[in-house]
Amino acid sequence: MRVHFIAIGGSAMHNLALALHHKGYEVSGSDDAIFEPSKSRLAKYDLLPPELGWFPEKIDTQLDAVILGMHAKPDNAELLKAQELGLKIYSYPEFLYEQSKEKTRVVIGGSHGKTTITSMILHVLHYHDREVDFMVGAQLPGFETMVHLTEENDFILLEGDEYLSSPIDRRPKFHLYKPNIALISGIAWDHVNVFPTYENYVEQFEIFADSISRGGILVYNEEDAEVKRIAEAATAPTRKHAYSTPEYSIEDGETLLETPEGPMPISVFGKHNLSNLAGAKWICQHMGIDEDDFYEAIASFEGAAKRLEKIGETASNIAFKDFAHSPSKVAATTKAVKNQFPDRKLFACLELHTYSSLNAEFIKGYKGALDAAEEAVVFYSPEAVAVKQLEVISKEQIEVAFDRDDLIIFTDAEAFKTYLKQQQFDNAVLLLMSSGNYGGLDFDTVQELL
Incomplete structure (x- = not known):
């Protein structure tokens, strides 16, 4: 072909x-x-x-x-x-559906968490030598590609992105997959350039729930009120399974997950990641992995690339980078890192990089998002605002949006790098949150800063 x-x-x-x-x-x-x-x-x-x-x-x-x-x-x-x-012209999701029409399609949707949940499921299946087709939005250890397609595998696991399918097909990608098994992790308004209102954005998830094949299964996060409402109203799935954050504790910077066999140390941390884990467990059970086997495998999961990924560590300091950009994800990630390392000073640095995060109205949602950090920094490029043809955002607007008097704001990439180099990190955590690179920061050199 x-x-x-x-x-x-x-x-x-x-x-x-x-x-x-x-x-x-x-x-x-x-x-x-x-x-x-x-x-x-x-x-x-x-x-x-x-x-x-x-x-x-x-x-x-x-x-x-x-x-x-x-x-x-x-x-x-x-x-x-x-x-x-x-x-015959296909969009990316359209072609994936064409390749998987005869398979059991498992689709993971949500404004946040979908890459992590998909990665967790893949890790567990790989650990137990279960072969499936897949498409995931991050590079994973042990997998050469982010897409794998065969003729023989029964299941295909798809990360369900709500962004548009192609320049000539304006439907969200996850509307095209027609899942047999679906998961919705959470809803937080994003992609304001495509979905101008919150209601319009939420509607895409309602359509997704209705696109589930008749007789299908919907797994959903019952702690998200919007998700719970959509799931309970959905008529396409015949079975629905709610999940919530499991019990866990933190001891000396290590997260212990409560299991039927007692507390089990895991590498990922933060309430949002524990919630993701609970959703992944349900999906794995529907794919033939029992609970004990899930716990055995998930203990060695270290996270997807750019999702609270450790990029540097010394005896007294540690650095993470994370893809977080939406207000809810920034708040959850900042809080998770502080909870994990309560006795260390947290430097939380956020780059406003996406179309949504550079929108003058959207940034109002960041109020309090960095409050868990002792030192909070925001970087954005006025050039990026101009390229995206958005109205100019002032430092004053950002200060008001985040509602934090001591917020440090940079608009120059070199000035931000100089700031990092001048810090005397001591018993500290450096958290870099962005879908970009702060105007050219080499993340491989962060270890040298600690």
Whole structure:
């Protein structure tokens, strides 16, 4: 089967390209910008386009499918050629559904926690040598790609993103999967550039719950009032299973999970991660892993990349980075780190990087989000605001939004790096929260700061 990717360099797109290559498909692709690690990973399997740009001559009637990435524009020359020839054009989620129509589809949805829950489930299945197809939004230890597709596996595990499917398909990705088993972890308004109101955003999860195959199963976080309401109203699933945060304790910086066999030390920490673990346990049980086997496996789970990932440690200091950007996730992550290390001074640094977090109205939701930290820092780039064509945000607006008099604000990347270098960390925790890199911070060098 011949498949061509328009915008092959994206994180999700290049992983799907690799998965199809491993499956035996003939894969080609184009892009106008490809960065690491996509570049090296595509080159390893001779899938890296020889030159950057869009080339309509690559599109011909011998192609069985064209897969369109979000990075491409609706007037992309290759897309226009594919439409002119009447070729089958798939969005990323549409193609995944096409590959899994005959499988049991397990879809993990939620504004936050979905990558961690999907990663936990995959870790447990991998630990017990259970083979499944999958798509997850982070690189995991022991897995070469973030996408794995076969003909023979019965299950496919999909991280259900609510963002748009493609430039010409404005439906949220998770509306296309039609799960047999689904999970909703929590709802906190995000993607304000696409879903301008909270009600509009919540509606996407209602549609997701209604998209469950008849006779399907819905697992949901009953501690989230909006999720609980949606789950209880859903008519598509015939079975519903609520979960909540399990009992746990913290001793000397170590989290102990209460199990039927007694307290068990685990590597992940924070109330939100324990909640994620409870959801993952339910899904694993529906996939044939009993409770004892789940606990045995989850003890060795160390987290997904960029999700409270330890990036430096000395005898007296420790540093984490986390993908947190929405107000609820920033608050939960900051609180979790403080609870885990109550006797250490917490430096919490947040980069406002996403479209939502740079929105003048949206930032009002950050009130109190960094209150658990002794020292709170916010970094944002005025250039990023301009590129996203948003109204200018002032330092004063950010101070008011976070409602913290001692908030430190940086708009210059070098000034922020200098601040980090000047700190005399002593019995401290450095928490770096961003979906970006603070204007060029090399996270591999953070150990040197401690």
